[in-house]
Amino acid sequence: MKFCRFQPLEFGVDAVGAPAHPEPLFGLLEGSSVRELLGDPLTEWRRAERAWPLDRVRLLAPILPSKIVGVGRNYAEHAAEMSNPLPKEPIIFLKPLSSIIGPEEPIVLTPFSQNVHHEAEIAVVIGKTCSQLADGEPALPYVLGFTCVNDVTARDLQRSDGQWTRAKGFDTFCPMGPVIETEVDLAKSTVAGYVNGERRQFAPVTDLLFSVDFLIHWISRMMTLVPGDVISTGTPSGVGPLHAGDVVEVVVEGVGTLRNPVVAPTSVSPLEASRHLSETAKGR
Numbered sequence: 001m002k003f004c005r006f007q008p009l010e011f012g013v014d015a016v017g018a019p020a021h022p023e024p025l026f027g028l029l030e031g032s033s034v035r036e037l038l039g040d041p042l043t044e045w046r047r048a049e050r051a052w053p054l055d056r057v058r059l060l061a062p063i064l065p066s067k068i069v070g071v072g073r074n075y076a077e078h079a080a081e082m083s084n085p086l087p088k089e090p091i092i093f094l095k096p097l098s099s100i101i102g103p104e105e106p107i108v109l110t111p112f113s114q115n116v117h118h119e120a121e122i123a124v125v126i127g128k129t130c131s132q133l134a135d136g137e138p139a140l141p142y143v144l145g146f147t148c149v150n151d152v153t154a155r156d157l158q159r160s161d162g163q164w165t166r167a168k169g170f171d172t173f174c175p176m177g178p179v180i181e182t183e184v185d186l187a188k189s190t191v192a193g194y195v196n197g198e199r200r201q202f203a204p205v206t207d208l209l210f211s212v213d214f215l216i217h218w219i220s221r222m223m224t225l226v227p228g229d230v231i232s233t234g235t236p237s238g239v240g241p242l243h244a245g246d247v248v249e250v251v252v253e254g255v256g257t258l259r260n261p262v263v264a265p266t267s268v269s270p271l272e273a274s275r276h277l278s279e280t281a282k283g284r
């Protein structure tokens with residue numbers, strides 16, 4: 001199944017003539033239509049009567065988590081291209097929820113960085129509360145499904161700051177989606193990153209230094225994972241700079257394609273910016 005969040009594109013206008021967006025809804029992507037859900041994928045849900053043609057909705061980030069846990073240097077070739085040694089344990093960090101955007105929303109570059117990179121990743125979405133998972137207990141029953149994340153990173157700030165919060169935390173630096181796919185064969189899945197249609201990154205998910213199962217066990221020893229939480233598992237080699245006007249895609253085999261345009265800091269209208277902020281704030 002492919003869970004999504006969406007807004008119908010049937011805009012009214014408010015008192016000053018600005019578009020009034022309908023409330024976000026959960027849905028199931030079924031071919032070229034989106035079936036509305038009653039309830040939500042993390043608790044109880046059932047199919048609603050109403051379905052929308054895909055071209056009459058705007059897909060949003062498929063979930064609003066309580067935290068996004070990132071994993072650094074989890075592919076050997078990526079660690080090598082950054083001149084870093086292989087980690088002995090996972091290197092984890094958090095991305096702020098205010099960095100989340102959905103498919104097709106613009107990644108807004110920042111004047112604070114001259115070297116913003118794409119990082120194509122497969123991400124786990126947690127489905128059941130998970131704490132202190134015992135060795136040998138399977139982790140997959142705690143997983144709702146998988147999605148695509150672009151762990152956008154200001155590479156220059158990552159190096160100069162010595163820790164990663166600022167580099168990975170700018171608004172719009174966490175595109176996510178387009179769906180949460182509940183059935184993914186990790187043994188066969190692949191992660192690819194494209195810029196303007198050209199493939200820059202590619203690896204099978206089996207190349208992960210620390211597997212999805214290992215990461216869930218290991219992270220659950222430090223912090224309780226709650227339904228909706230996202231673990232972005234790290235990026236393959238081939239990361240590189242993004243420029244205004246680029247279109248970047250994260251393609252996870254068996255999940256889908258997450259596509260976002262890249263824009264200069266000044267080219268986002270205040271209306272767009274306030275819409276994004278109200279959308280992220282609404283989920284709190």
Ligand code: ZN
Pocket residue numbers: 070071072119121151234235
């Ligand atoms: Zn990353």
